[in-house]
Amino acid sequence: MTIADSPAGSARLDSKVPSGPMSERWSKHKFDLKLVNPANRRKFDVIVVGTGLAGASAAATLAEMGYKVKAFCTHDSPRRAHSIAAQGGINAAKNYKGDGDSVHRLFYDTVKGGDYRSRESNVHRLAEVSVDIIDQCVAQGVPFAREYGGLLDNRSFGGAQVARTFYARGQTGQQLLLGAYGAMNRMIEAGRIEMHTRREMVDLVKVDGIARGIITRNLSNGEYERHSAHTVLLCTGGYGNVFYLSTNAKNSNVTAAWRAHKRGAFMANPCYTQIHPTCIPRSGDYQSKLTLMSESLRNDGRVWVPATKGDQRPAQDIPEAERDYYLERKYPSFGNLVPRDVASRNAKTVCDDGRGVGPTGEAVYLDFGDAIRRDGRAAIEARYGNLFEMYERITGDNPYEVPMRIYPAVHYTMGGLWVDYNLESTVPGLFVLGEANFSDHGANRLGASALMQGLADGYFVIPATIASHLAGRVLEDVNTEHDAFAEAEANARGRAEALMAVNGTRSVDSMHRELGNIVWNYCGMERTAEGLTEGIAKIRDLRAQFWEDVRVLGDPNTVNQDLEKAGRVADFMEFAEVMFHDGLTRDESCGGHFRAEHQTEEGEAKRDDEHFAHAAAWEFQGEGELPVEHREPLSFEEVKLTTRSYK
Amino acid sequence: MIQKTGHGDMKLTLEVWRQAAPGAPGKFETYEVDANEHMSFLEMLDVLNQQLVERGEEPVVFEHDCREGICGSCNLTIDGKPHGPRERTTVCQLHMREYRSGDRIRIEPWRANAFPIVKDLMVDRSAFDRIQQAGGYVSVNTGAAPDAHAIPVAKQNADMAFDAAQCIGCGACVAACPNASAMLFTSAKVSQFTLLPQGQPERERRVLAMVETMDEEGFGNCSNHYECEAACPKAISVTNIARMNREYARASLKRR
Structure with missing residues (x-):
């Protein structure tokens, strides 16, 4: 597909962004929205799929308001959602440090950090509610780091020149999630949330075009279950595991989002993936996942490689003058705290140049020597102790004595299901929250913004915007005897039975790993039209092979982890093709989407605002068919479109 | 490569x-x-x-x-x-x-x-969720919170609350205990909130309800073996159990 035959902006994509001054839009919108009378809320059933930060905060808040909530998670407990693993922190425009932060600055940094590919109004709203999130979490008893005076401490993250990141040692996601989990537990105890653990959503049910329920598979006994409601909220996270190796938890997947996509929800910007610069490098072919080292480490750690190619000396034997602190050299004003996409690409460049370190040559140093000499070991241990320990556990190296070795790894996905300003997808009544939607981070997410977005969507946005659907539409009574439920259940059963029936020779994991290699090689840190085209052919071959040769053993009516994985990998095999197609169509570089054909002389991403200042939302056309592209033009009224510079 | x-x-x-x-x-x-x-x-x-x-x-x-x-x-x-x-x-x-x-x-x-x-190697740990549901939270509705700096918290208390809050709910403490007691797990959450001003209004109700649920779920009692702390991947301290015992005694007396 070329630009010439790409479709123009589609009438079906109405972002519902309010008019008026940017800083008043969210208030105005909330006032303009219809309300559901508190006494009527108990008449509405709300399904929440996923219990990470977005899902748990939404479920708790909606239940507090009086809605009848049914929540679902695949884990044995909602507390285990992958939000738990977020390390570094959460941004908020509190300006507690008095260093000139404001809602406008957080908004500006996030739009710029996203390389001008996010929706301004959403980002502004995010910055506005960021301050309320911190208040809420502190009131819940989230033990954020504090100073000796008893007030909250902050640190800096990439892409910002102020300290606005709140944190709980290196376990901020854990503490925030446990706060939201507690809020949910309170509502479960009160009988206002019906919690279903070990359930996987396997299909979305639409009645008269509106999302009215889901089909789940009970992972303990294989039973298929029907659940009806007045609205469905997907809070099911990102699709990073399409790469097989990523920092995501092993069970994170695209299945709920993908199956909703097949029922009519458009998938937006799937090629926007975030490669995090500071992860522990791979060590072998058996590797099952990659481990992130928090970006907060770049506050004190200095990134370097040997100045000359093939320098095999141990780090400590390389004198200062023969080291290349390439981020500090190239980006003097942001230094080691450049945004993630920039830091990752630079690591790849120096490694491709033959200056990478470690046994594989795919690593750079993150060195705390200077910080330890300056502040003392105790100070560094207080800041990063648990991260250093985690590094030591995995690598066997002691980072207090030798520099860490790090390399970029897939971490987060900015793309996701398309949603309007109300977080409603193209399927009426289906809302998408958190990483599962596409809305706030554009082509690159800044550090400490994922936790902010998940909680903003769940605690503050959806509780207001859900009324647009519940009070705004006439919703007939629907129960699970409706034909649409029978059809969806049969569809989900059929897919699982087909997987069991293949009875081939290859394990699910081996084929997932092969898919991951294709996606990493052709749609990873650097993409080309040629590579993406070649990748699509390879994905199609592999998908065909999968359905001929996969081997899923065991009983489908007990716990069957291979069957669970097989269903998810089958969806990744379909999803990957849309991701590549999106990357091929987006014939520019922006943020995490680096098309090698489009770069400046200095090797930075070169955007094409004239042709690509839009979100691309893909409509499903059938398995193996090319999806149809719809575009939402992005206008930049407050933040002027400029070339991003961190020099 | x-x-x-x-x-x-x-x-x-x-x-x-x-x-x-x-x-x-x-x-x-x-x-x-x-x-x-x-x-x-x-x-x-x-x-x-x-x-x-x-x-x-x-x-x-x-x-x-x-x-x-x-x-x-x-x-x-x-x-x-x-x-x-x-x-x-x-x-x-x-x-x-x-x-x-x-x-x-x-x-x-x-x-x-x-x-x-x-x-095989998979167990049902939903009893842990039920203990948390009995009281492992601060009852504050979304949107009803005062400014985060309204109540300063001594750093020492915040740090101790964090140390307790690190529990990952794995259940190793129960598996290690000869009595299969869940005291370390339960006390970690009780301690977190006891140490913070936000936890004070529900201090008595929380500890009584969580301990009651813990007993109902069939976990054993603590008889000071300390195997739990040794097995805990987050090194949650047994001093939390002592704190919970104090809290429980205090709440029981107060309720009378």
Whole structure:
């Protein structure tokens, strides 16, 4: 597909962004929205799929308001959602440090950090509610780091020149999630949330075009279950595991989002993936996942490689003058705290140049020597102790004595299901929250913004915007005897039975790993039209092979982890093709989407605002068919479109 | 780009608990597996499962997710020790360099009446959720919070509350305890809120309700073995149990 035959902006994509001054839009919108009378809320059933930060905060808040909530998670407990693993922190425009932060600055940094590919109004709203999130979490008893005076401490993250990141040692996601989990537990105890653990959503049910329920598979006994409601909220996270190796938890997947996509929800910007610069490098072919080292480490750690190619000396034997602190050299004003996409690409460049370190040559140093000499070991241990320990556990190296070795790894996905300003997808009544939607981070997410977005969507946005659907539409009574439920259940059963029936020779994991290699090689840190085209052919071959040769053993009516994985990998095999197609169509570089054909002389991403200042939302056309592209033009009224510079 | 060498390769014999369903009879099966010292323990089990699938045998069910020591899913007792030989380490963070080629390793799930086995190495830990539901929170509706700086919290208390709040809910404390007590788990949450001003309004109600639920769920009592702290991957201190006991006594007296 070329630009010439790409479709123009589609009438079906109405972002519902309010008019008026940017800083008043969210208030105005909330006032303009219809309300559901508190006494009527108990008449509405709300399904929440996923219990990470977005899902748990939404479920708790909606239940507090009086809605009848049914929540679902695949884990044995909602507390285990992958939000738990977020390390570094959460941004908020509190300006507690008095260093000139404001809602406008957080908004500006996030739009710029996203390389001008996010929706301004959403980002502004995010910055506005960021301050309320911190208040809420502190009131819940989230033990954020504090100073000796008893007030909250902050640190800096990439892409910002102020300290606005709140944190709980290196376990901020854990503490925030446990706060939201507690809020949910309170509502479960009160009988206002019906919690279903070990359930996987396997299909979305639409009645008269509106999302009215889901089909789940009970992972303990294989039973298929029907659940009806007045609205469905997907809070099911990102699709990073399409790469097989990523920092995501092993069970994170695209299945709920993908199956909703097949029922009519458009998938937006799937090629926007975030490669995090500071992860522990791979060590072998058996590797099952990659481990992130928090970006907060770049506050004190200095990134370097040997100045000359093939320098095999141990780090400590390389004198200062023969080291290349390439981020500090190239980006003097942001230094080691450049945004993630920039830091990752630079690591790849120096490694491709033959200056990478470690046994594989795919690593750079993150060195705390200077910080330890300056502040003392105790100070560094207080800041990063648990991260250093985690590094030591995995690598066997002691980072207090030798520099860490790090390399970029897939971490987060900015793309996701398309949603309007109300977080409603193209399927009426289906809302998408958190990483599962596409809305706030554009082509690159800044550090400490994922936790902010998940909680903003769940605690503050959806509780207001859900009324647009519940009070705004006439919703007939629907129960699970409706034909649409029978059809969806049969569809989900059929897919699982087909997987069991293949009875081939290859394990699910081996084929997932092969898919991951294709996606990493052709749609990873650097993409080309040629590579993406070649990748699509390879994905199609592999998908065909999968359905001929996969081997899923065991009983489908007990716990069957291979069957669970097989269903998810089958969806990744379909999803990957849309991701590549999106990357091929987006014939520019922006943020995490680096098309090698489009770069400046200095090797930075070169955007094409004239042709690509839009979100691309893909409509499903059938398995193996090319999806149809719809575009939402992005206008930049407050933040002027400029070339991003961190020099 | 990954270097393939024979360096660090090892051969192991595993004895793995296999059980088809809840209540079904289970037994240890013996497997030979080729591993490498750079693998994590769970990657070694991945290799075993790959071998089993290739042979047409059903793979071993085990719980895992984040594989970075924070989600609390993994729950293996290795050679009698919950989470294996290395202290303050979950199974997923345990690496095979702790073992030598030729080792024989016995792997079983948590053993506790309150954690019934679901299949193979997977257990049902929903009792933990029910303890939390009884009171492991501050009752504050969204949007009703004062400014975060309205109430300063002494750094020392915030740090201690954090230390307690680090619990990952894995259940190793229960598995390690000769009485299968959940006192460390329950006391960690009680302590977190006892140490913070936000926890004060519900201080008595919380501890009474959580302890009551803990007892109802069939967990045993604490008789000061301290095996829980030794097994805890987050090194949650037994001083939390002492604090909970004080809180419980105080709340019981106050309620009278």
